[in-house]
Amino acid sequence: MSPRSSLAEAARTRSAILARGVAVASVEGLAGLTIGRLAADLGMSKSGLLGPFGSKESLQLQVVEAAADIFWREVWEPVADRPPGLARLAAVCGSWVGYLARPAFPGGCFFVAAASEYDDRPGPVRDLVLGYADRWHRELRDQARRAVADGDLPAGTDPEQLVFELTGLTLALHQALRLRHDPHAVPRACQGMARLLGVPVHAAA
Amino acid sequence: MSPRSSLAEAARTRSAILARGVAVASVEGLAGLTIGRLAADLGMSKSGLLGPFGSKESLQLQVVEAAADIFWREVWEPVADRPPGLARLAAVCGSWVGYLARPAFPGGCFFVAAASEYDDRPGPVRDLVLGYADRWHRELRDQARRAVADGDLPAGTDPEQLVFELTGLTLALHQALRLRHDPHAVPRACQGMARLLGVPVHAAA
DNA sequence: CACTATAGCGAACGAACGTTCGGACGCTAT
DNA sequence: ATAGCGTCCGAACGTTCGTTCGCTATAGTG
Numbered sequence: 001m002s003p004r005s006s007l008a009e010a011a012r013t014r015s016a017i018l019a020r021g022v023a024v025a026s027v028e029g030l031a032g033l034t035i036g037r038l039a040a041d042l043g044m045s046k047s048g049l050l051g052p053f054g055s056k057e058s059l060q061l062q063v064v065e066a067a068a069d070i071f072w073r074e075v076w077e078p079v080a081d082r083p084p085g086l087a088r089l090a091a092v093c094g095s096w097v098g099y100l101a102r103p104a105f106p107g108g109c110f111f112v113a114a115a116s117e118y119d120d121r122p123g124p125v126r127d128l129v130l131g132y133a134d135r136w137h138r139e140l141r142d143q144a145r146r147a148v149a150d151g152d153l154p155a156g157t158d159p160e161q162l163v164f165e166l167t168g169l170t171l172a173l174h175q176a177l178r179l180r181h182d183p184h185a186v187p188r189a190c191q192g193m194a195r196l197l198g199v200p201v202h203a204a205a
Numbered sequence: 206m207s208p209r210s211s212l213a214e215a216a217r218t219r220s221a222i223l224a225r226g227v228a229v230a231s232v233e234g235l236a237g238l239t240i241g242r243l244a245a246d247l248g249m250s251k252s253g254l255l256g257p258f259g260s261k262e263s264l265q266l267q268v269v270e271a272a273a274d275i276f277w278r279e280v281w282e283p284v285a286d287r288p289p290g291l292a293r294l295a296a297v298c299g300s301w302v303g304y305l306a307r308p309a310f311p312g313g314c315f316f317v318a319a320a321s322e323y324d325d326r327p328g329p330v331r332d333l334v335l336g337y338a339d340r341w342h343r344e345l346r347d348q349a350r351r352a353v354a355d356g357d358l359p360a361g362t363d364p365e366q367l368v369f370e371l372t373g374l375t376l377a378l379h380q381a382l383r384l385r386h387d388p389h390a391v392p393r394a395c396q397g398m399a400r401l402l403g404v405p406v407h408a409a410a
Numbered sequence: 411c412a413c414t415a416t417a418g419c420g421a422a423c424g425a426a427c428g429t430t431c432g433g434a435c436g437c438t439a440t
Numbered sequence: 441a442t443a444g445c446g447t448c449c450g451a452a453c454g455t456t457c458g459t460t461c462g463c464t465a466t467a468g469t470g
Binding site for chain 4: 009034035036046047050054055056
């Protein structure tokens with residue numbers, strides 16, 4: 001506990017709070033994340049923790065943003081150099097499966113939990129989660145469109161339908177891994193994706 | 206509120222508590238269900254509400270059981286008279302989609318929310334939810350096995366893989382309905398299921 | 411070397427949490 | 441008629457919730 005801090009130290013404190021917040025929220029849920037619990041985990045006082053954020057809702061929103069950064073970095077960036085279309089889509093599927101299986105957060109994917117938790121709770125948190133979900137959905141759909149336009153997927157393939165089914169496979173993977181501890185979940189997800197795409201899908205390390 | 210009750214009245218009170226508990230938990234989550242909130246909703250005192258159950262955890266467990274009864278009655282029983290194998294599997298898929306789209310609970314499917322909420326929280330609640338999930342999984346797998354044995358699905362079809370992908374489609378349907386309010390979600394789920402089964406799937410009313 | 415800004419602490423707040431206890435009331439059976 | 445039982449209420453408990461306030465101690469600025 002050496003409070004020899006400066007303005008740069010404050011930014012590091014903020015990062016530590018958000019990192020821990022994402023981890024806790026992936027297990028306990030975003031609503032179950034409490035100031036006292038988080039402060040105790042980090043050896044801080046409740047007031048010191050709430051200071052940089054002002055309110056719990058503001059903290060929640062920034063936790064969602066921090067989780068989105070991690071998702072983007074872990075799933076998208078490793079495959080961003082692949083050529084757009086089918087190659088990139090297949091690569092992002094493998095990256096996505098690897099991210100879920102790793103897992104990146106102690107409670108599995110933060111957004112799977114947050115989407116289910118806030119799908120029926122109107123408010124800024126739901127709006128933000130939905131915004132990131134939409135962005136991801138559009139990203140996948142655009143790659144699928146490109147793949148169809150390139151002739152790498154059968155003509156007449158509906159990109160929206162494809163994304164719907166790919167998303168379903170990742171949700172099934174998440175449930176099989178987290179709830180059922182199914183050791184065959186990863187190859188099953190890859191197999192389903194490969195059948196949809198017509199090319200092999202390999203879970204990224 | 207005429208407390209001219211008897212032992213039969215007590216059972217009715219218990220049912221009302223559980224019915225309301227399932228509804229609230231499908232929106233707020235099983236952990237977010239609070240004694241005070243539930244008592245206020247029903248015009249009861251907290252002590253009177255907790256009486257028949259003894260503790261919150263016991264109440265939660267019985268809420269899970271009540272939700273399982275509803276799921277079974279709404280999804281399984283309407284198609285239980287269909288011949289086992291592919292016919293019953295296709296019918297149950299349509300029934301399942303109808304149940305999710307209706308929806309049976311104000312917050313969508315109780316078990317989709319509970320599975321995600323408790324997948325990383327060890328304890329009796331997780332164990333019970335997992336037990337019902339396993340039972341449902343086995344039921345579907347048995348029908349898929351029968352369909353393969355009957356020659357109604359291609360030889361070499363892996364029943365476990367089929368159930369994995371069907372489950373994924375229902376999870377994608379739930380997310381598309383609850384979070385994204387996608388009006389095309391139901392036909393997409395039916396189309397994906399029909400492709401997996403080789404026969405049409407119609408969402409039940 | 412003072413001066414100001416600020417990061418974080420400690421204490422306190424009102425509200426809500428789950429839980430416990432004694433008593434009031436209405437039913438059933440003697 | 442009355443005794444007994446079960447249902448539910450009202451009040452209170454200790455704890456934790458999110459939030460606010462004043463304070464100390466340090467870092468950077470002139």
